Amino acid sequence: MIAALLAIALQAGAMPAEADPIGEFLADAPGGASLVTQGCFGEFQEGGFLLCNYGPMSRVTLGDVTGEADEDGWTMVAIPRRAPGSLPFRVELTGPQAQNPTIVDEVREISQREYRLQRVDGVPQSTVTPDPSTLPRRQREYAQKQAAFNSTWDGQGFLDGFIAPADGRVTGVYGSARVYNNGDERGVHWGLDWANATGTPVVAPASGLVTLAEPDMYYEGGLIFIDHGQGLVSAFLHLSAVHVEEGQFVEQGQLIGDIGAGGRSTGPHLDWRVKLRNQFYFDPQVLLDLDVTGLRGE
Numbered sequence: 578m579i580a581a582l583l584a585i586a587l588q589a590g591a592m593p594a595e596a597d598p599i600g601e602f603l604a605d606a607p608g609g610a611s612l613v614t615q616g617c618f619g620e621f622q623e624g625g626f627l628l629c630n631y632g633p634m635s636r637v638t639l640g641d642v643t644g645e646a647d648e649d650g651w652t653m654v655a656i657p658r659r660a661p662g663s664l665p666f667r668v669e670l671t672g673p674q675a676q677n678p679t680i681v682d683e684v685r686e687i688s689q690r691e692y693r694l695q696r697v698d699g700v701p702q703s704t705v706t707p708d709p710s711t712l713p714r715r716q717r718e719y720a721q722k723q724a725a726f727n728s729t730w731d732g733q734g735f736l737d738g739f740i741a742p743a744d745g746r747v748t749g750v751y752g753s754a755r756v757y758n759n760g761d762e763r764g765v766h767w768g769l770d771w772a773n774a775t776g777t778p779v780v781a782p783a784s785g786l787v788t789l790a791e792p793d794m795y796y797e798g799g800l801i802f803i804d805h806g807q808g809l810v811s812a813f814l815h816l817s818a819v820h821v822e823e824g825q826f827v828e829q830g831q832l833i834g835d836i837g838a839g840g841r842s843t844g845p846h847l848d849w850r851v852k853l854r855n856q857f858y859f860d861p862q863v864l865l866d867l868d869v870t871g872l873r874g875e
Contacts, residue, residue, distance in 0.1 A: 616631075618867060618869070620688065621685050621686060621687050622656065622689075622690065623656055623657070623658055623659060623660050623687060623690045624656060624658050624752055624859050624863065625687075625859065625863055626653065626859050626860075626863045627639065627653065628735065628869070628872075629651070630646070630651050631670070632650045634646060634670065634671050635652070635669065635670050636652075636667075636669045637652050637667070638668075638669075639667075642654045644854075647731065647806075647807065649733070651736070651807075652807065654853070656687060657857045657859070658859075662689065663684045663686050664685055665683075665684055665685075667679065667683075668681045690752065692754065692765075693753045715796075722800075723855065725789035725802045726808075726810055728802070728804040728808060728810060729804070729808045729854070730785065730804040731806070731807075732786065732804075732806045734803075734804075734809075735783060735806045735869075736873050737784050737805075740865070741771070741782065742779050742780055742782045743779045743780070743849075744771065744773060745773030745777065745846065745847070746771065746772045747769065747770065747771060747772075748772045748846060750770075751766065751768060751769060751858070751860040751861060752766070768812070768851075769850075769862060771846060771847045771849075772846040773847070774845060775817050775838065777845075779813055779834040779847055780832055780833060781811075781827045781828065782829065782864070782865075783805045783829050784805070784826070784827060785805040785811070786804045786824070786827075787801065787803055787825045789823060790819050796840045798816060798817070798837055798838070798840035798842065799817060801834055803827060808853060808855065809851065810852050810855075811861075812849070812850040812851070812852070813848075814840065814847070815838060815842045815846060815848055816836065816837050817835045817836065817839065818834055819834050821834070849861050
């Protein structure tokens with residue numbers, strides 16, 4: 578019965594807690610006075626992101642991705658660039674209030690996307706086919722980036738909503754395959770690009786903890802990582818200046834760096850990428866489209 582009610586709630590989209598039968602069920606459960614269930618916000622699509630609340634001590638799993646809720650019930654899951662047409666979706670209560678831990682176990686349809694092929698000429702060839710002598714540096718920087726991506730700050734910057742980190746002309750989008758310097762296809766573009774003059778301000782799209790701040794990385798030039806909570810990490814590439822330090826807390830809209838053209842770049846622009854718990858990149862645009870008005874309950 579509970580699973581059936583929750584399925585109805587999910588199909589209807591996000592609803593106020595007082596209109597949600599599962600929310601009412603949880604509120605009546607032992608110790609459940611603080612449990613406010615609102616479902617998942619976001620789209621079930623390739624490259625997508627879902628912000629979910631099924632109460633404290635809940636667990637949400639979509640495919641191979643699992644999120645554990647914080648003390649306010651919030652957790653997140655994401656969907657890779659290429660995903661099957663459907664994925665198993667599971668919600669569990671794991672705390673003492675749960676007589677039957679699983680409250681829903683169903684299959685969700687995943688919208689498929691078309692990705693374009695983008696040709697990019699004028700890229701420094703040293704960043705396309707690096708000299709073997711640069712390998713120690715690239716290995717060292719890779720380990721540094723992995724450590725920063727593994728951050729799991731316990732804040733809730735993701736509830737700020739997200740603003741564009743820079744002004745400019747959009748020149749690259751998530752998911753497009755890339756061909757550099759008229760060569761072969763060389764991977765995928767994982768972020769959103771804004772082209773603008775060197776020195777154009779870059780700001781934090783949401784509040785969070787700076788987990789990496791380096792002025793000169795081999796592939797990225799100036800590079801900043803911000804953890805917005807639970808391992809939702811933004812990366813800002815090709816910066817000409819870095820105005821924050823590792824371990825610093827930043828507010829939404831705060832200046833963090835300047836647009837530049839360092840690393841694998843043909844000209845000054847910002848490449849903004851997002852990753853969840855160091856699993857895979859998803860589309861930053863879905864964060865800009867996500868409406869979190871009123872979700873803080875303040």
